[in-house]
Amino acid sequence: MHPADVPLQDALDALADPVRRTIVRELAATPDWTRACGTFDLPVTKATRSHHFAVLRGAGLIEQRDEGPRRLNRLRRAEFDARFPGLLALVLAEPAGTAPAEPASDPGDGASADSGNGD
Amino acid sequence: MHPADVPLQDALDALADPVRRTIVRELAATPDWTRACGTFDLPVTKATRSHHFAVLRGAGLIEQRDEGPRRLNRLRRAEFDARFPGLLALVLAEPAGTAPAEPASDPGDGASADSGNGD
Numbered sequence: 001m002h003p004a005d006v007p008l009q010d011a012l013d014a015l016a017d018p019v020r021r022t023i024v025r026e027l028a029a030t031p032d033w034t035r036a037c038g039t040f041d042l043p044v045t046k047a048t049r050s051h052h053f054a055v056l057r058g059a060g061l062i063e064q065r066d067e068g069p070r071r072l073n074r075l076r077r078a079e080f081d082a083r084f085p086g087l088l089a090l091v092l093a094e095p096a097g098t099a100p101a102e103p104a105s106d107p108g109d110g111a112s113a114d115s116g117n118g119d
Numbered sequence: 120m121h122p123a124d125v126p127l128q129d130a131l132d133a134l135a136d137p138v139r140r141t142i143v144r145e146l147a148a149t150p151d152w153t154r155a156c157g158t159f160d161l162p163v164t165k166a167t168r169s170h171h172f173a174v175l176r177g178a179g180l181i182e183q184r185d186e187g188p189r190r191l192n193r194l195r196r197a198e199f200d201a202r203f204p205g206l207l208a209l210v211l212a213e214p215a216g217t218a219p220a221e222p223a224s225d226p227g228d229g230a231s232a233d234s235g236n237g238d
Contacts, residue, residue: 008213012135086205
């Protein structure tokens with residue numbers, strides 16, 4: 001999926017997961033086409049790992065190509081920035097490790113919602 | 120919750136819901152403290168409506184105050200912009216009605232993820 005064709009909903013869904021943001025940050029820190037999917041240290045099963053990469057691809061965040069047994073990745077930084085200015089910068093500015101290692105069953109909702117009215 | 124104290128996770132969770140983005144867009148289009156919660160035309164139950172406003176408040180997107188029987192709202196636009204530059208602009212630029220009226224049971228994930236490799 002090219003970022004130009006991605007709805008905001010898909011971009012937000014893709015980036016609302018802390019494991020996927022970790023992948024994005026690690027890809028941003030390495031040259032294009034040098035990281036294979038299997039080289040990421042993620043606290044998830046292999047099937048879940050594949051799902052995360054598929055979601056990132058579907059949201060226009062990464063491009064992939066197979067090289068022998070390895071599936072290499074590239075962050076579509078410029079194209080995604082052009083479609084959603086500022087969004088990737090927020091993800092890349094997030095300190096690693098601040099997000100939970102695994103998403104909660106009901107991430108975000110409710111946890112901080114009942115802290116009071118008005119502020 | 121003041122936006123300065125909001126984790127990126129909570130901001131993304133709050134804005135990944137199309138009903139909440141609708142509320143944000145409508146608040147941006149009206150003067151502060153003029154819209155009561157009950158005046159939004161939302162395809163949800165009253166309890167769900169209250170939940171959405173609580174999530175927005177917890178993510179630092181809105182401030183609320185009670186005035187008699189009405190709970191009035193203000194979009195914390197400047198403060199949220201300062202914390203997450205560009206994010207609110209993406210939401211406000213999204214054409215109304217492009218998002219589904221109600222979130223899918225598994226929003227985003229999978230639907231567009233299997234459209235092919237490499238692009």
